[in-house]
Amino acid sequence: MAAVEDFFSRDGAxxxxxxxxxxxxxxxxxxLYAYSADxxxxxxxxxxxxxxxxxxxxxxxxxxxxxxxxRLRSLGAGADVSSMGELQTALRAxxxxxxxFFVGPAKSEAEISLAVRTGIYAVIVESARELALVGACAxxxxxxxxxxxxxxxxxxxxxxxxxxxxxxxxxxxxxTVVNEVRGIDHPGIDIVGVQVYAASQVLEAxxxxxxxxxxxGLALRLADEAGFRLECIDFxxxxxxxxxxxxxxxxxxxxxxxANKLMGKHAGxxxxxxxxxxxxxxxxxRSGVFLTRVVGVKESRGRRFVLTDGxxxxxxxxxxxGVRHPVRLVNKMGAPAEEEYDVCGPICTxxxxxxxxxxxxxxxxxxxxxVFNAGAYGYTMSLMNFMSLPWPAExxxxxxxxxxxxxxxxxxxxxxxxxxxG
Ligand SMILES: Cc1ncc(COP(=O)(O)O)c(C=O)c1O
Numbered sequence: 001m002a003a004v005e006d007f008f009s010r011d012g013a014x015x016x017x018x019x020x021x022x023x024x025x026x027x028x029x030x031x032l033y034a035y036s037a038d039x040x041x042x043x044x045x046x047x048x049x050x051x052x053x054x055x056x057x058x059x060x061x062x063x064x065x066x067x068x069x070x071r072l073r074s075l076g077a078g079a080d081v082s083s084m085g086e087l088q089t090a091l092r093a094x095x096x097x098x099x100x101f102f103v104g105p106a107k108s109e110a111e112i113s114l115a116v117r118t119g120i121y122a123v124i125v126e127s128a129r130e131l132a133l134v135g136a137c138a139x140x141x142x143x144x145x146x147x148x149x150x151x152x153x154x155x156x157x158x159x160x161x162x163x164x165x166x167x168x169x170x171x172x173x174x175x176t177v178v179n180e181v182r183g184i185d186h187p188g189i190d191i192v193g194v195q196v197y198a199a200s201q202v203l204e205a206x207x208x209x210x211x212x213x214x215x216x217g218l219a220l221r222l223a224d225e226a227g228f229r230l231e232c233i234d235f236x237x238x239x240x241x242x243x244x245x246x247x248x249x250x251x252x253x254x255x256x257x258x259a260n261k262l263m264g265k266h267a268g269x270x271x272x273x274x275x276x277x278x279x280x281x282x283x284x285x286r287s288g289v290f291l292t293r294v295v296g297v298k299e300s301r302g303r304r305f306v307l308t309d310g311x312x313x314x315x316x317x318x319x320x321x322g323v324r325h326p327v328r329l330v331n332k333m334g335a336p337a338e339e340e341y342d343v344c345g346p347i348c349t350x351x352x353x354x355x356x357x358x359x360x361x362x363x364x365x366x367x368x369x370x371v372f373n374a375g376a377y378g379y380t381m382s383l384m385n386f387m388s389l390p391w392p393a394e395x396x397x398x399x400x401x402x403x404x405x406x407x408x409x410x411x412x413x414x415x416x417x418x419x420x421x422g
Contacts (some may be wrong), residue, residue, distance in 0.1 A: 002162055003241075003286035004326050004346075004372050006039060012334040014370065016289065017397030019364040021368060024402055028393035030293040030368065031310025033379050035405075037071060037398035041288035044075045047239075047279065050256035053263065054275045056226040059088040062280025062376040067396050067405035072199045078121070078328045084111045089116065101234065101278065103150065103195065103385060105169045109263050122232065124147045124195045126171050128180050131189065138188025145188060148195040148234055149222070151177060155214040159207055159238070161200040172195070174215070174218065178225045191228040197236030197278065201246060205254040209237065212259050218267055232274040239282035243373050244324035250282075251264050281376035288375025290315045290392075291330065292345070292354075304341045304418075306363050309400075311345010311352040314392045315371060316382040327355035330370035335361035343369055345385055353364035379406075388414065 005067045008340070009015035011123060016024060017036040024034050046316040047056055057080040069079070070093040078099030079090035092102055100113045115123050116137050125131045125147045138145040150171035153164045163170055171181055181191065195213045202208055215235050223230040242248050244323040263270060292310035299305070312319040327343055329335070339362060343355035354371055391409035395402050 004328060006036070006286065007289060007330075007370070008333060014330040014333045015206050017399045017402075018400035019402050023400070024395060025291070025368070026396065027402065027404055028408055030291055031308075031392040033316045033374060033392055033394040033404075034289050034291060034292045034376055035065075035068065035284070035287045035394065037287075037396055040068065040071055040284055041075060042284060043283045044072060044077060045253065047277070047282065050252045051260070051275075051277070053260070053267055054277055055099070057099070057276055057278045058236075058283060059278050060089060061380070063284045063378070064089050064380055065405055067395055067403075068284060069095070070376075073224075073395075075199045077283075078276075080280075087114060087118065087120075097121070100243075101128075101148070101195075101276070101324045103197070105277070106169075107133070108357055109133060110136065110364060113141075116141055116143055116359055120141070122148045122192065122234075122264045124148045124150050124234065126150045126169075128172075131181065131184060131186075135186035135189045136248070139186070142186065144190055146190045146192045146231070147286045148232060149181065149226075150195045150197070151218065151222075153196055153198065153214065153218060154269075155196075155198065155211060159199040159202045159204070161238075162198065163200070164196065164198045164415070166287070169194075179224065180388075182226050191235065192227070193228075193230055193232035193273070195234035195236065195239070195278075198237045201240040201281070202238040203240040203242065203250045205251045205342030208250070208255045208259075209258045210410060211235065212255075213262060216266065217261065220266070230269070230273055232276060233270075234276040234278060237277040237279045237282070238364065239277075239279055241281055241285045241373060241376075243326070247325055252282075253374060255331075260265060283376075285373045285376035288373070289330075289380060290371040290374040290378055292369050293373070294363055294365050295346075296368060297341075297363050304339060304363075306341045306343045306360070306369065308343060308345050308354075308369055310389075310392060311347050311354055312349075313347055313352075313383050313389050314347065315374060315378055317374075317377055318350050318371070320381075323378075325354070326372040327373065328370050328372070329358070329360050329363060329367050331368045337361055339363070340374075346389065384409075385414065 082104035337359040
């Protein structure tokens, strides 16, 4: 089931983190992102409960809001970063450098240099070019840097958002990695393990277990063949969350039962080895709702359109990734959904529709639309600059207290960065 049921109060009204809709909208106008701190805590706790022996690195790309990063850090998460900006965010959020992993297929020298200077746990290298860059950089700084080898595996995959198997910009091909790294003996580099991020948005427990079994076997084999001491295996993750109302939850308890047994079987080889998941959406997607106000309702040739003050500019995922997020009228949560609408934003393109054919109670101007499961890849993945609209605020809600964690950005702010020549 999607996350809508987490946002009801006892009397059936919309509620997030103990606050009602009015309180959430009091300090900032729509469009707006609201996050429940409790739902972040419970997502993290559920993973830790299932995988007590694993480190969880939070993938900042899912939602780099400082307050969210800092929350996850305080819960015990590490950080998985993919850019200089994300590394700086992680450091500002207080993550210990020894819990930071840097992954990404086109790291610049400046990024690698900052990672090495910071003393992060591992740079996850994706090519021989990067391995050489890390080595050179560590040498210049008279440091040693741990690296994990990202592998483009040949494992069978059936999940929709697969990143391994074929030709890929990500990682070393499994067939050639040993030849590419064997004999590399750079004084600045310690190869300590492997990382495989195989797919996103996986909802089937069996697929995740099969991936873990494959990666474990691969890591043990590569350590022997390429001749490094295995200190860390980063299994990636790809734990999915249900978006459409008919999708089902990933059963992480079922994954953990089998996976923990498997790790136990190899305890001899894995003693002292750090086991890691990089997780983004599973930790934060359900915590967030995107709120946008209805400015008008119109009918055209037999179809009803709801026109809102925020669309693909502020929340692009439904449009660009084709994700069917649950859409509700949050000021009329209990009312029966009796009419079908297309929910569209202010952008001058017909693709700007964050919900098509959505059943809602009768919609009127001033109503508030909520798009659920918006905590991951929402604010950060959107087209804020398009059409010079204001950028939404982000608020975090806990124990009925609503705090603005990112101020809205007025459209005119973009003018400050520009000049008219002459
Ligand atoms: C290498 C890597 N790690 C972690 C993630 C986070 O994925 P998710 O948010 O689905 O957990 C991604 C997402 O694309 C990724 O590419």
